[in-house]
Amino acid sequence: MTEIVLREALKRGLEEALENDPSVFMMGEDIGEYGGAYAVTDGFLKKFGPDRIKDTPISEQAFLGAGIGAAVAGLRPIIEFMSISFTLVAFDQIVNMAANLRYMSGGQISVPMVIRAPTGAGVQLGATHSQSFETWLAEVPGMKVVCPSNSYDALGLMRSAIKDNNPVLVAEPALLYGTKGEVPDEYYEVEIGKAYVTRTGSDVTLISYGYGMRLVNEAADKLAERGVSAEVIDLRSLSPLDMDAIVASVQKTNRVVVVDTARRIGGIMAEVSAELQQRAAEWLDGPVMRVGSDDVPWPYNRGLEREVLTDADDVLKAVAEGYGL
Amino acid sequence: MVNPTKSSSKSKSKPAKSSKNGKSGAVGPDESDVAASTDHRELFRQMFLIRQFELACGENYSKGLIRGFLHLYIGQEATGVGAISALRKDDYIVSNYRDHGHALARGVDINRSMAELFGKATGTSKGKGGSMHLFDVVKGFMGGHGIVAGQLPLAAGLALAQQYQKTDGLTMCFFGDGSTNQGVYHETLNLAAVWKLPVLFFLENNMYGMGSSIERVRAGGIDFYPGLATYEIPAVEVDGMDVLAVKEATEIAVERIRAGGGPQFIEAKTFRFGGHSVADGQKYRGQEEVKEWETRDSVVAFPLKLIEMGLVTKDQINDVKAEVYEAVAKSVEFAEQSPNPDPKEIHNDVFA
Known part of the structure; x- marks a missing residue:
């Protein structure tokens, strides 16, 4: 067992996927040079290079949608949103495209994509940066939605989300990024869909x-x-x-x-x-x-x-x- | 009102080789002429197939056998056929809700396409997709998409995968003039340009976004291609009623993309002869305008031109037509006789 903060647990899950699977790559606003708004991807650009750690323009529809296309073509994109409130800008892509594509193609298409977004209020960010839209996306058929409350689940759920062949939203409680918790040294996963x-x-x-x-x-x-x-x-x-x-x-x-x-x-x-x-x-x-x-x-x-x-x-x-x- | 002849005269595309009148007759057909004749017949076959398929769709919509929204491609055949003929099998195509023509030009099975419109289990999406959502992943036909401009980032993402996987494949993305006022259109152009993605943006400018003429909803007139300079994406205009011109312009763009030139943009000026959907009474435009465009109907004009040039005979054209009539009739029969999806299918295909 090692004690790490939730941010570190998420980071470990992302890092090992990037190390082990060349089809995994990341996109998002300021995840590279800047190191991520909440520092989850700090150091990734240097380690994995710009092809796999892609800084995007502030164009949530375009880069989330591009993630869908890349997933459809067999890659495993991980898309970071700076806030779950910003997913609203890309809701058309998430709901109409990512979640519906498999069904409306009669099962021909799968979208193995992870969407990560900090969620929740509590740090005085005001109306547009404090919301919790994981609850909205949870009612969309074709989407999976998880939200860890501790480091163990953060790593275990992240592993499962990246392996999943469907679009998975990982809502990351912004207030818990710095919260410590124990994580086993041996490999484990947390199954999606289990309380x-x-x-x-x-x-x-x-x-x-x-x-x-x-x-x-x-x-x-x-x-x-x-x-x-x-x-x-x-x-x-x-x-x-x-x-x-x-x-x-x-x-x-x-x-x-x-x-x-x-x-x-x-x-x-x-x-x-x-x-x-x-x-x-x-x-x-x-x-x-x-x-x-x-x-x-x-x-x-x-x-x-x-x-x-x-x-x-x-x-x-x-x-x-x-x-x- | 848009004048079709004016539009065509502004076309930047060079006249296709085949328009040099009847040269082959003097020396007898050589090998390249034989190949060209076969190619031309194939282009005509696809255009005629789409036309007849769409007419059959309209007819079966009237009978109540096809429901929902039905957006027909009649009038735009030369555009889709010319564009898609320039692609390789390993390229992707992404389409919008007016997708039947693109699917058929790509070689998606006509029976399964018609069955999808009939909502049958044998349809391309097992009856779960409908007219706006045809898919055939094996053919690289990545949908039919229902939200205006929503398909553009999907295309950019497919192209991103092609770039990431270091293939020399590309993604062709169709969209209409109505898409260009969506924010995601501009977002995607910028993203594709910044990342130099191998994507061919193909604008089918049919002059109307549903019932709104371009002039009523866009600042800057009916030409879109000059605006692409903003994104540093090379863009050309082509006469979308001329299948050979479209093919040639697309071949040039495709070559540039494969050579690593990044995204390219083609604007084809075209026209849908019918309404936006079959439910559209076209109160927003005069029939004069429609009639004027119909005089340039490629499905009529192209075979006449080929005969005149001595590249094909009237009999050959008639053979193609007979073959198409039969294929379309069979597709309707196939769709009618196919079973409805089993209700057990309802919960399948939600998750992979």
């Missing part, structure tokens, strides 16, 4: 992903102090969504709080709630409690942003409101 029970418990299930895991872990610690045993689930994949793992946990605890740091309305936890309602209603002792950030554009001011962003207290409040714990 993980990070803590077993018997009284209530707390479900989140990405940065939200920090909050639910904090909430679970506080609940434990009061003698409430929380089971914690990390989705890890938003698409495919591992509802079986979620339902199994709820059948055990009979109580559930779903926690999103993205906005509430229409988010992935709305989907989890609806599915739980249908598949586990008879097991539940109360309503599916949903926690998410306020449905407003992200404010710049630190105090306002903190207020809007979900925190551990919001989780505890929901546990109390829903189940009197």
Whole structure:
């Protein structure tokens, strides 16, 4: 085991793929000379050269679309977006092209491409740089969407994403890049589409992903102090969504709080709630409690942003409101 | 209104060799004439095949056997056929939603193409794609794409792979004048130029983006090729109603790309004789303009020219026509008789 920060784990996954597979290359804004906006690709240009570490113009549609073309022709491009908010500029390419191509070609085409993007609020970047659109892309058939909450998953999911023959969005929680975690020295992968029970418990299930895991872990610690045993689930994949793992946990605890740091309305936890309602209603002792950030554009001011962003207290409040714990 | 003869007179392409009138008659046909005759017959066969295929599509749309949007290529045959005839088998082609002509010119199976339009299991995309989404990866025909200009970066990416893999293949990308006002058009031209990608941007300027004439939606007039200087991409204009001129202009561009010259751009002035789709009543333009362009119909004019030049006989043309009529009739029969996709297919092909 080695302890590394999440940024380093992502970097290791990218680096070993570049070393081992000549069909892997990277494109993005300022990933080369500059070293990447969040320094994930720092040093790559020198090591792998400009053919494989391609600095692009600020043309998200063109370079994301070019990634699709390269993938269709048999390469394995990894595309970096500087912010997940910028994927909106390329949504036509991601949704209409990358996700649809296989189906509308009757299975003739595959798009083995990884899209990486920092996601989430919390560092006062204002409305256009703080959003969490992994939740939008999770509802697009043909797309896979993952979001690691720790270094182990970051490396394991990155390995799986690069090997996958479909377009995979790896949403990287911007607030967690510097968070340390243990990573095994031997090779492993984290399967896409599998949630993980990070803590077993018997009284209530707390479900989140990405940065939200920090909050639910904090909430679970506080609940434990009061003698409430929380089971914690990390989705890890938003698409495919591992509802079986979620339902199994709820059948055990009979109580559930779903926690999103993205906005509430229409988010992935709305989907989890609806599915739980249908598949586990008879097991539940109360309503599916949903926690998410306020449905407003992200404010710049630190105090306002903190207020809007979900925190551990919001989780505890929901546990109390829903189940009197 | 656009005057087709004016447009053709502005063409930068040189008259094709074959337009030197009837030289071969004096000395008897030599080997190159025989080859040229075969080539010309093939060009005519493809143009006539597309025309008849499209007419059959329209007819079957009226019968309700083809549904959805149907964008016909009638009038533009010389452009697609001339352009694609200059390619190699290992090159890629990317098309837009008016893709039947490009697919057929590339040699995509006519039966499977018609079956796709009928939504049948035997279609190129097993009935999941439809008219706007024909694909045949084996033929390097990388789609039919439904979003205006959305296919351009795909083409750049295919070309990027060709460059990365150090092949001398190239990617030909078709798009219409309507595409040129999309941001992604400009993004892709710049990207391709900066990276010197082996891509041939082929603009089929048919003067209308759906119901909007160029003059109504574009600052700068009806000529696009001069604007490519901005991107330092060599660009030429060609008469899209003249299959040989298109072929020659494309051959020159293809040669430059293979020699490492980076992206090239061809603007073919052409015209769709029908509406944007079969649902279009064409309220936005006068029939005079359409009739004027129809006088230059390449599917009619080209065989007459070949006969006049002594390169083919009337009988040979009639043989080609008979062969085409039969192939198209058979494709409709094939499509009609093919089974619908099994509902079990619904969840297949979402993921690889």
